[in-house]
Amino acid sequence: MLVDAHQPPDALSEVFHDAEQRCLVDGFVATRNGCYPGPGTGQALLRGVTEWRIEAACHADPLTFLSGNIPITAHVDTLMREGTAFVVAYVDLNSNRSTIITGTSGGMR
Numbered sequence: 001m002l003v004d005a006h007q008p009p010d011a012l013s014e015v016f017h018d019a020e021q022r023c024l025v026d027g028f029v030a031t032r033n034g035c036y037p038g039p040g041t042g043q044a045l046l047r048g049v050t051e052w053r054i055e056a057a058c059h060a061d062p063l064t065f066l067s068g069n070i071p072i073t074a075h076v077d078t079l080m081r082e083g084t085a086f087v088v089a090y091v092d093l094n095s096n097r098s099t100i101i102t103g104t105s106g107g108m109r
Helices: 009-018 022-026 042-058 069-082 094-102
Strands: 002-004 028-032 035-040
Touching (some): 022 042
Antiparallel strands (some): 028 035
């Protein structure tokens, strides 16, 4: 199996979920910018996906599980550093503040 190293870990895990399980045992061919940096192993993939999920969970909002400010800010910084054009929309739901205090069962009336 041929895999681009620039794919996010969640996309890689989906590729291997749908592919033959043999690729996780035998390994796979990883490419980066069209070059061959080396073979990929199932163990390295699982480690990367686990680390990525732990990092995402650490910065997620506990109520909605959406990304928090740290990963959003890091992504905006990357886009700015690369000179990539982008648009940001930020919505603050102050009128829904009771949801944060009482939880979804009490605040969504």
